[in-house]
Amino acid sequence: MDPTDDKIKAECLRLLAGREHSRKELTQKLAPKGFAKEGIEAVLDQLAEENWQSDVRYAESYARSRILKGYGPVFITYELRQNGIDSAHLPPFDLEALAESVAGGWMALLRQVYSRKYGSGPAPNRNEWAKRSRFLQQRGFTSAMIMDLFAFVRHAETGNGSLPNE
Known part of the structure; x- marks a missing residue:
């Protein structure tokens, strides 16, 4: 790994230490810092492999917080899509089951x-x-x-x- 990749990884870990982030969010936050897109993608692939970054975990965390604030399925699904999460690509993530466990449905x-x-x-x-x-x-x-x-x-x-x- 070259020094730039180390900087990208350090920045990603700093962001992930605060809260879960989607892959799209991390890319959007790293791009303005002057990192190459290829370098960002490579580091994000590595972090996903090592389970430091997970879109499924992000989606569950985000949806749980929105449900607790009283938002419905249409709003939550829309916001997740805006943040790069498409539930069709995340089969383990079940918004209905999450709503059932958090709020009773x-x-x-x-x-x-x-x-x-x-x-x-x-x-x-x-x-x-x-x-x-x-x-x-x-x-x-x-x-x-x-x-x-x-x-x-x-x-x-x-x-x-x-x-x-x-």
Whole structure:
């Protein structure tokens, strides 16, 4: 390994000591420092082989932190793609299973986010439903999930029979 590769590796390890990084993030952080792309790629290959850098580990860590902050699957998947992670290329990474283990599933998380933001007051009017729906969509929940949540809220309020998705 030449001295430049040693510098690249040292910089990568410094960054990885703070938190997990995706391969794309490391490349983006190292390129402006004047390192050659070929050198960066070679060092990143070596770090991945030695398990110092792992896109799967990064994806799980990142998704876990986003789930804990109340973000849904659409938002998390989008952000992971922006950071160079495509779940189709990472079969060991299962976002659904992670959501289940961290928050009890997407619907449980959606209910938590909704109740934290809006409480359990009376049923809102049509305009308020639309406003709440937009908020939840911006948090990365699908329209189907939001419709199920609103059905849950209506059922809980009226006390009618069984609740959806329970």
